[in-house]
Structure formats: structure tokens, C-alpha cells
Amino acid sequence: MESLVERVLGPAAPGERLRTDVLFALAMAVSAVVVVRSVRDNGHVPDVLGWALLLVAHVVVVWRRRAPVRVMVTLMGILLVYHSLDNNHTAPMAVSMVALFTVASRTRPRNTLVLGVGVMGIMLAVKFSEGMAEGAESLRISGWIVAFLLLGVYVRIHRQYVASVVERAERAERTREEEARRRVAEERLRVARDLHDLLAHSITLVGVQTSVAAHVLAADPDRLDRAAVAKALDDVAETCRTARGELRATLQVLRSGSDDEEGAGADEARGPLPGLDGLPDLADAARTAGARVELAVADCRAPAAVGAAAYRIVQEALTNVVRHAGPGSTVRVSVRAEDAALCVRVADDGRGGHNGRDGHGQGGGHTPGFGLLGMRERARTVGGTLDAGPRPEGGFLVSAVLPLAPVSLGGLS
Numbered sequence: 260m261e262s263l264v265e266r267v268l269g270p271a272a273p274g275e276r277l278r279t280d281v282l283f284a285l286a287m288a289v290s291a292v293v294v295v296r297s298v299r300d301n302g303h304v305p306d307v308l309g310w311a312l313l314l315v316a317h318v319v320v321v322w323r324r325r326a327p328v329r330v331m332v333t334l335m336g337i338l339l340v341y342h343s344l345d346n347n348h349t350a351p352m353a354v355s356m357v358a359l360f361t362v363a364s365r366t367r368p369r370n371t372l373v374l375g376v377g378v379m380g381i382m383l384a385v386k387f388s389e390g391m392a393e394g395a396e397s398l399r400i401s402g403w404i405v406a407f408l409l410l411g412v413y414v415r416i417h418r419q420y421v422a423s424v425v426e427r428a429e430r431a432e433r434t435r436e437e438e439a440r441r442r443v444a445e446e447r448l449r450v451a452r453d454l455h456d457l458l459a460h461s462i463t464l465v466g467v468q469t470s471v472a473a474h475v476l477a478a479d480p481d482r483l484d485r486a487a488v489a490k491a492l493d494d495v496a497e498t499c500r501t502a503r504g505e506l507r508a509t510l511q512v513l514r515s516g517s518d519d520e521e522g523a524g525a526d527e528a529r530g531p532l533p534g535l536d537g538l539p540d541l542a543d544a545a546r547t548a549g550a551r552v553e554l555a556v557a558d559c560r561a562p563a564a565v566g567a568a569a570y571r572i573v574q575e576a577l578t579n580v581v582r583h584a585g586p587g588s589t590v591r592v593s594v595r596a597e598d599a600a601l602c603v604r605v606a607d608d609g610r611g612g613h614n615g616r617d618g619h620g621q622g623g624g625h626t627p628g629f630g631l632l633g634m635r636e637r638a639r640t641v642g643g644t645l646d647a648g649p650r651p652e653g654g655f656l657v658s659a660v661l662p663l664a665p666v667s668l669g670g671l672s
Contacts, residue, residue, distance in 0.1 A: 280321045287357065288317040291350040302347040309346040312337055320354050323361040331358045331374055339381065356407045363411025364418070375408045452633050454506075456571050459630065460544075460578040461502035465495050467548035467581055494547040501544075534566030535559075535594060538573055542592065545577045550607075551589040552577070559596035565661045568637045569594060569603050572645065575630050576605035576657040583655075600643070601661040609654030634659070 291313055295304060305313060316337045323330045338351050359378065363371040379401050387397070472491035535556055542552040561569065573592055580590045590607040631647050634657065638645035643661035650656045 276324070277321070280324065284317045284321045284354075287320070287353045288314065290353055291317070294350045294352075295347045298347060298349045301349045302342075302345050305341075305346040305350070306344075309341060309344055312341040312344075313346070313351060316341070316351055316354050320358055323358055324365065327358075327362045327365045328370055328374070331362050334358050335378065335381070352403075356403065359404060360407045360411040360414075363408045364414040365411075368412070371408060371412060375404065379404055452571070452636065455630075455633055456574050456578075457502060457505050460541075460574050461498055463578050463582045464498045464544055464548050469495060498544065498547075501540075533570040534563065535561060535569060537570050538592070538594065541570070541574050541577055545581055545590070548581045549587060550577070550581055551587075553589070553591045555591070555593045555595075557595035559594075559601065559663075561596075561601050561661075561663055562641075565601055565641050565643075565663060568641050568643070568661055569601055569659070571637050572603055572634045572657065572659050573605060575634050579630055579655070580605075580607045588654075596663065599663050601663055603657075603659040603661065605657040606650065607654045609650070 303309075316334055319330055319333050319337065334355065338355060341351060342348055355378075359375065362374050382397050382400065382404075469491070472488050472495075538554060538556055542554040545552045573594070577590065577592070580588060588607050588609065590605060593602070593604040595602055634647070635645045638659050638661060641661050643659055645657070645659040647657045648655070
């Protein structure tokens with residue numbers, strides 16, 4: 260129990276422990292004097308040597324917690340001389356039992372067994388040598404010895420149990436903190452992926468749409484197609500409004516909830532995840548950038564995390580088509596359920612004259628980026644796989660297989 264008190268109130272200073280042990284030894288010494296004065300039929304009243312031995316025994320016991328075995332062995336030697344002089348045999352009973360209890364509660368079971376057997380063996384041998392009556396009395400005392408030894412063993416086991424409980428609680432607290440940090444890191448990674456997909460998609464569309472407006476303005480200034488310019492600028496404005504709304508929803512999670520809420524506030528703040536129902540809007544946005552998009556989405560129910568992963572994969576794939584394949588390319592988007600998985604396929608014909616892809620750097624002067632890497636990470640977060648690469652007949656293909664059954668991978672977004 261001392262270890263539990265130390266954990267709750269802090270470890271006691273060495274001076275405080277020594278003062279407590281001294282006061283306890285003094286109280287036992289006073290009780291020994293009272294026993295000598297009140298019990299007259301169990302040995303003689305100690306003489307000067309007897310009182311000295313009794314006093315030394317109580318002084319030695321002050322260090323019982325620091326060196327239980329050595330104190331017990333020393334005490335056995337002192338009391339063996341004390342009892343051999345036929346001094347009052349009841350007076351040192353308390354100090355003897357306290358020393359035995361300390362050995363049993365603070366040392367290994369082997370020490371407890373050896374010292375316990377040694378004490379009872381010496382006592383029985385001496386008493387039976389004095390006669391059967393003395394031997395029978397020593398057997399009664401042996402019961403007290405065994406009782407104190409068992410009590411000490413129980414206290415030691417209980418102390419170890421309390422220490423193990425406290426250790427498990429501390430380990431659980433550390434695990435909870437590590438889990439909270441892991442969830443925060445995963446949430447930050449999710450926000451970073453969302454920002455990459457959102458900004459890359461929106462900026463690419465804005466770039467293409469403004470290029471269309473600039474082309475219309477520069478192609479034939481005398482016969483300006485005001486309707487085409489107005490439509491291109493309206494598309495830019497709509498893209499900016501959509502991006503602003505998505506950006507606000509994505510960044511909202513950074514303003515709500517704290518790190519120690521284990522992601523609960525973040526889950527509420529992020530709002531509904533984008534899903535398969537948002538794919539037509541992605542296709543329309545790509546069409547405004549000049550791509551011919553053929554969208555085929557089968558009627559299937561997908562978990563929110565899987566639907567969000569499919570949405571982001573299609574978004575990044577269409578962004579790459581608009582960026583690298585250019586206007587005039589045809590892209591086919593297919594989403595269907597097959598064998599308990601959501602199969603996502605985005606293929607373009609490459610007729611826009613692209614020679615590379617984000618993350619591959621296959622010519623065309625494109626710098627490798629994070630688009631394909633992000634798509635693969637999104638597929639992995641839901642336990643799926645993603646393959647991407649040039650098609651033999653030309654163009655580029657992105658194919659992902661996302662399990663519809665729940666997976667215990669954490670960090671799903």
C-alpha cells in the first residue's frame with residue numbers, strides 16, 4: 260500500500276520515512292516495557308544485559324524497510340542471546356513479528372520461506388530441549404509466526420497487484436494520448452489531400468476556362484463572340500464559388516475540436532463527405548473545360564468513406580485529363596459495383612496531345628507531382644488498390660478497386 264500512497268501523494272522524503280520508523284520502534288519499545296511489567300510468568304525480569312539486548316533489538320528494527328533480510332538475521336542473533344538468558348519471552352514478540360512481516364512483504368518468497376523455517380526451527384529446537392511443556396507452548400507461538408508471514412505475503416501480492424493496475428492505467432493513458440495524436444496526424448493528412456485535390460481541380464478548370472476566354476478575345480477582335488466570352492467567365496465564376504464553398508468546409512475542421520477530443524469534433528465539423536452523387540458535377544466541370552466526358556455510374560450503395568475516395572479519385576483523374584490531355588479529349592468514367600467492391604475506371608483517348616501524366620513524368624515537360632500518389636493513398640485508406648498508366652491504344656487509364664465491406668484501417672476520409 261505504501262507504493263500506492265507514494266503514487267498518489269508523491270514519494271515520502273527519506274527523513275520522513277526515518278522519523279516514522281523511529282517513532283514506530285519507540286512505540287514497540289514502550290509496549291515491550293509494559294509487557295515486562297505486566298507479564299511475570301514467562302521468564303525473568305530482564306537484567307541490565309537483558310534490557311540492553313531488548314533495546315538494541317528495537318533500535319535495529321528501525322532499518323527494517325531498507326534491509327529486511329539483514330535486519331531479521333541480526334535480530335535473530337540478538338534475541339537468541341536474549342531468550343537463552345531466560346528473560347521475559349513475551350516482551351520481544353512485537354518486534355519479532357514486525358520483522359518477519361517486513362521480510363515477507365518486501366522480499367522474495369524464497370527469503371520468506373528460509374527465514375520463517377529458520378526462526379521456527381531454532382525456536383522449536385530450543386523449547387523442546389527444555390521439555391515437552393515448553394515445546395507445546397512454542398507450537399502455539401509458531402501459529403502466530405505463520406500468520407504474520409502469510410499476512411506479509413498477502414500484502415506483498417496486493418502491493419504488486421496495485422502496482423500492476425496503476426501501470427496498466429498509465430499505459431492506457433499513454434495509448435489514449437498516442438491514439439489522439441495519430442488521429443490528429445491522419446486528419447491533417449486528410450485535409451492536405453483534400454486541399455490538393457480541390458485546388459488542383461479548381462485551378463486547372465479556371466486556367467482552361469480563362470484560356471478559352473482569352474482565345475475568343477484574341478481570335479477575331481472585330482467579330483467578338485460576346486456570348487462565348489460571357490459563358491467562359493461565368494464558368495470561371497461558378498468554379499470559384501464551388502471551390503470557395505468546398506475550401507470553407509475543408510478548413511472548418513481545423514477551427515473546431517481540440518487535439519484531445521480524439522477526433523470527435525473533427526468528424527462533426529467536416530460535414531457530409533462528397534460521394535458518388537457528386538460525380539455528375541465533376542463531369543460537368545470537366546466539360547466546361549473542353550473535355551468530352553462520358554459518365555456511367557451504376558446504382559449502388561457505398562459506405563461514405565468509399566464514396567468519398569471514389570469521388571476524389573475521379574476528381575483527380577479528370578483534373579489530370581484536363582491538364583495534360585487538353586481540350587478535345589474524350590474521357591470515359593465508369594463506376595460500378597462488382598464482387599463486393601466498387602470499381603472505378605477513368606480512361607481518356609489522349610487525342611489532346613498529352614505525353615505525360617502527373618506523378619509519371621513521361622515526357623511532355625510535366626513535373627512529377629502528388630496526384631497519382633494521393634489517389635493511391637485514398638484507395639489504401641479504404642483497403643483498396645489503384646493502378647494508373649498509359650493505355651496501349653493511346654491515352655491514360657486510372658483503375659481503382661475499393662471494397663464495399665468495412666475495413667479497420669483508420670483515417671478513412
